[in-house]
Amino acid sequence: MGIQLTILGCHSATPRTNAHPTAQYLKINERHILIDCGEGTQVLLRQHKVPFAKIKHIFISHLHGDHFFGLVGLISTFGLLDRRTELHIYGPKGIKEIITLQLKLSKSWTSFPLLFHELNSTESQIIFEDKKISVTTIPLDHRVYTNGFLFQEKEGQRKLNMENIIHEPEIEICDYHNLKNGKDFTKQDGTVLENDDLTLPPKTAHSYAFCSDTAYKPDIVPIIKGASLLYHESTFLEDKKNLTERTKHSTAKEAGSVAKQAEVHKLILGHYSSRYKDLNQFRLEALTEFENVELAESGKVFII
Amino acid sequence: MGIQLTILGCHSATPRTNAHPTAQYLKINERHILIDCGEGTQVLLRQHKVPFAKIKHIFISHLHGDHFFGLVGLISTFGLLDRRTELHIYGPKGIKEIITLQLKLSKSWTSFPLLFHELNSTESQIIFEDKKISVTTIPLDHRVYTNGFLFQEKEGQRKLNMENIIHEPEIEICDYHNLKNGKDFTKQDGTVLENDDLTLPPKTAHSYAFCSDTAYKPDIVPIIKGASLLYHESTFLEDKKNLTERTKHSTAKEAGSVAKQAEVHKLILGHYSSRYKDLNQFRLEALTEFENVELAESGKVFII
DSSP: OOEEEEEEEOBOSSOBTTBOBSEEEEEETTEEEEEEEOTTHHHHHHHTTOOGGGOOEEEOOOSSHHHHTTHHHHHHHHHHTTOOSOEEEEEETTHHHHHHHHHHHTTOOOSSOEEEEEEOOSSOOEEEEOSSEEEEEEEOOSSSOOEEEEEEEOOOOOEEOHHHHTTOTTOOGGGHHHHHTTOOEEOTTSOEEOHHHHEEOOOOOOEEEEEOSOSOOGGGHHHHTTOSEEEEEOOBOGGGGGGHHHHTOOBHHHHHHHHHHHTOSOEEEEOBOTTOSOTHHHHHHHHTTOSOEEEOOTTOEEEO | OOEEEEEEEOBOSSOBTTBOBSEEEEEETTEEEEEEEOTTHHHHHHHTTOOGGGOOEEEOOOSSHHHHTTHHHHHHHHHHTTOOSOEEEEEETTHHHHHHHHHHHTTOOOSSOEEEEEEOOSSOOEEEEOSSEEEEEEEOOSSSOOEEEEEEEOOOOOEEOHHHHTTOTTOOGGGHHHHHTTOOEEOTTSOEEOHHHHEEOOOOOOEEEEEOSOSOOGGGHHHHTTOSEEEEEOOBOGGGGGGHHHHTOOBHHHHHHHHHHHTOSEEEEEOBOTTOSOTHHHHHHHHTTOSOEEEOOTTOEEEO
């Protein structure tokens, strides 16, 4: 169990020497995930020593270049490295055509199964689920079709409370499985031992909500309610609030407001416009709405 | 007149922190040109302080990712910077579809005229020409359709030899144009003054031949004969000559041999395979064939 989020790039629009476009590496409950993939992401993965061959799922929020222009290069590199493990790409309809056209014209078919899961629903939906995690879309409000993603750990099994079990000789090892799954134990004399007395609660399941790019959209609050960690874009400060309508981006204050309404544990800001030199202004502005705010920066790791 | 070649990236295959894929900025006779555009090229243009807004012509040798994955990002950035000047892209058939599909899906139509010149001929041909320069394809032998490019300065006008002209009072300023264009001058008494006595030769016209990627292909020699500067790929040393057949690349020795046969003035090597740590081995190997060899490296500038 646990979340490890590595920020690779967190700036908007054009890649510059020290301002990389959006990409994040997420390790959650033993699953290795890449979220967005701006130009240069594969170099950042190497720089930050991410074990990127382990990435099996890539989620692309939308088809603006600063969120996906690095994807085809990463896929090609996986091919050059003779990857064999399957790779799943989740993103807006059209992403398959973009990637396969380029692979076709470069005669660079991959050595591994490359599986696309194209999205076009405007309703929140579960798009991936296994024993360890689930991934749910967070429909956002941007100039093109855009989803955020909620990554959730599945709740683990209950843990055996051996201090109590040891006093019940009728309980054998073969009963542990049922106990971990929350079942009570019935003794031969008919006495029922309640599960709560024989087990301890499972480890807390954590969740991470990624929301970029979007205008202020409070109707996502129910989807991300109580998330352990929320990344919410803050392209602007309130001084440029007049630009948010046309560009469909948020201010740091609005990001803070969403975090407050959703009662998340921590807010991470990012997707800063290049017009701002002092990024700490973003944090100060969001702090007026919500108390636990950190700034995304390339190479920063958040661990829960 | 003159050539200024800036190497942006010169490594093969996968971009790494200090090994950028192919891209070169060429200033030739006042024309600003980009040759190939691997992932990350726009960041390198900024790092090396290239006045990249002036680039009006981009030549793409072939559709392998390490030669063009940075193109769509650069075009998008030109759009974000509100470029108005037209941009010409020369490259293999298919390049237009790749770029326009991505611009369409990101709803990012450019603010400037974007003109594609798709190539599919296997014969050498002039693909651009104006008063200052011409550009000729150099058909190469690679795994996909590939062209090198020969960039040639147009020979300028002859220069007035004022020391002699001053002694001929019949020659007036309005005659200078004809003299610069090589015409003789006829005096009123019928005497002909030869142009050679009234003018000096124009400045030397230089040329740059870019040849990447290709197997050893000596039949390009007549096209690049006498070039001032030749960039020829050398992916391998002779120790891996067995790989050149399948991959359609060259060794440094083969690059040296082409330079020697073509009697160019200087050879620049590049497109090194990542298996080699000591790049000077490439130079030493090419020197066994040709005496004037330099290594490409990111940020290096060649001036003629």
